[in-house]
Amino acid sequence: MRMMERPPFKTLFAVPLHCDGCVKNVKNALSQIEGILNVDCHLEQQLVEVEGTTAPSKISASLQAIGKDCILRGSGDTNGAAVCILETHAPNVGNPVRGLARLVQVGPEFTIVDISLKGLAPGTYQASIRQNGDISRGAASTGIVWEEDMKGAEARGRLGQIEVNSEGSGGMILDVSIAIWELIGRSMVLSSSTGSLQQYDEATIVGVIARSAGIWENDKVVCSCSGKTVWEERVEQTGKGML
Structure with missing residues (x-):
């Protein structure tokens, strides 16, 4: 990556x-x-x-x-930037926004992923790009990790870990071998939970990647x-x- x-x-x-x-x-x-x-x-x-x-x-x-x-x-x-607003789908939450991912393509298949988080429980969160952009059931409906089903290659949808501190803040900046057009309409998920993703999990946030200016x-x-x-x-x- x-x-x-x-x-x-x-x-x-x-x-x-x-x-x-x-x-x-x-x-x-x-x-x-x-x-x-x-x-x-x-x-x-x-x-x-x-x-x-x-x-x-x-x-x-x-x-x-x-x-x-x-x-x-x-x-x-033009067509080289994207954004993803990361929200919790947990019930009875006043302000669901917990993070923001900015994505900027700076070369052929060369994109900077810049993630900022706040308001989360402390811990280690796994960041991933998912197969689709269906968030009707939160992270539970986003499908598998993008390219997880490809054999013989590392899934580019696995972005790595983000540590959230005691104040609920965290962030990650990384370079990935991905073009922006490959990401538009897919979803991004961050979760500190183990096992399958659940719709109302308080330890999981999700958003759809959309083109930005x-x-x-x-x-x-x-x-x-x-x-x-x-x-x-x-x-x-x-x-x-x-x-």
């Missing part, structure tokens, strides 16, 4: 930028991260374009560390549907548990 050297790619974030001082602070913070090659701040549009080999979650964490909220607006090339494919500030700014929507989604 591990790849050779990761090629650089571009990522676009919406970031509140009010003055040249904000631009300087953002550039100073991001310049400290290994793997970042270039940072362009678009003050009028309140957008930050980053080029390098660094996963989106690390860039987000660095911006948040200096008090800047940020929203990922696009990464990679490439670089500069989504630079809107106001949603045409709701009329709300991206920051107003951000507050609503954060309240629902979104990372």
